[in-house]
Amino acid sequence: MKLTRLLWLIAAFMVAFTHAALAGEDADFQHLCRVFLLTPKVDGYGDFFEKDIIAAEKMGMELCEYSIGGLIAKNRPSLAEMLRAVEEETGVEPGITACFRDDKYRPRAEGKANDPRDSFHGGTNVTKGYGDGEACDIVGLAHNRRERDERNAVVWAWLRKNDERFGWKLIYGECDGGHVAPLKGREYYAKFGAWNRPCKHGTRIAKGKRRSARFASLPGARHAPH
Numbered sequence: 104m105k106l107t108r109l110l111w112l113i114a115a116f117m118v119a120f121t122h123a124a125l126a127g128e129d130a131d132f133q134h135l136c137r138v139f140l141l142t143p144k145v146d147g148y149g150d151f152f153e154k155d156i157i158a159a160e161k162m163g164m165e166l167c168e169y170s171i172g173g174l175i176a177k178n179r180p181s182l183a184e185m186l187r188a189v190e191e192e193t194g195v196e197p198g199i200t201a202c203f204r205d206d207k208y209r210p211r212a213e214g215k216a217n218d219p220r221d222s223f224h225g226g227t228n229v230t231k232g233y234g235d236g237e238a239c240d241i242v243g244l245a246h247n248r249r250e251r252d253e254r255n256a257v258v259w260a261w262l263r264k265n266d267e268r269f270g271w272k273l274i275y276g277e278c279d280g281g282h283v284a285p286l287k288g289r290e291y292y293a294k295f296g297a298w299n300r301p302c303k304h305g306t307r308i309a310k311g312k313r314r315s316a317r318f319a320s321l322p323g324a325r326h327a328p329h
């Protein structure tokens with residue numbers, strides 16, 4: 104009898120534990136979804152929100168199910184934790200302009216550099232596709248262009264210093280739209296050291312020197328799907 108009781112207890116604990124773990128995961132998923140949906144999907148070319156919606160529709164999915172659900176699930180809690188820390192430590196509310204995207208996503212600019220198949224957001228040349236997306240693009244939430252430049256700079260500078268604490272890496276430093284991927288993940292090794300290279304387009308936003316040249320040359324505007 105005692106053994107039966109012990110087994111019951113173990114079973115009850117397991118159920119409770121699983122529930123708690125799932126509730127935690129669910130909370131992280133919901134948090135990432137909320138942040139993602141709240142973030143204006145704007146770059147130097149204009150609004151690109153509908154591109155994700157179209158890509159999600161092609162999979163027969165809701166937007167969050169596609170964009171956040173397509174990420175490697177075990178990486179979601181640390182991403183959510185990092186975003187909460189951004190806000191706590193900088194006072195700037197972070198946004199997500201993109202997470203999972205697969206081959207169906209049509210980038211604005213054509214050309215090999217923008218081939219969605221080569222994107223660690225979920226392209227099939229470098230990931231297994233849905234459920235295996237690695238990368239997200241993190242920004243500062245803002246209402247206008249000037250605010251966006253300033254808040255992106257704050258968030259990206261913070262990420263540059265703190266990303267590894269959370270198991271993530273700002274792969275291209277402050278040069279490329281806040282693109283983060285897991286520390287010691289596939290893109291981390293594929294682009295090793297990219298975070299130390301100077302920005303190609305002279306668009307390091309924290310310096311702000313050349314950003315008035317053309318709106319299209321703003322950081323983020325040039326963000327190819329890596």
Ligand SMILES: [Zn+2]
Pocket residue numbers: 201224238239240280281282283326327328329
């Ligand atoms: Zn990206």
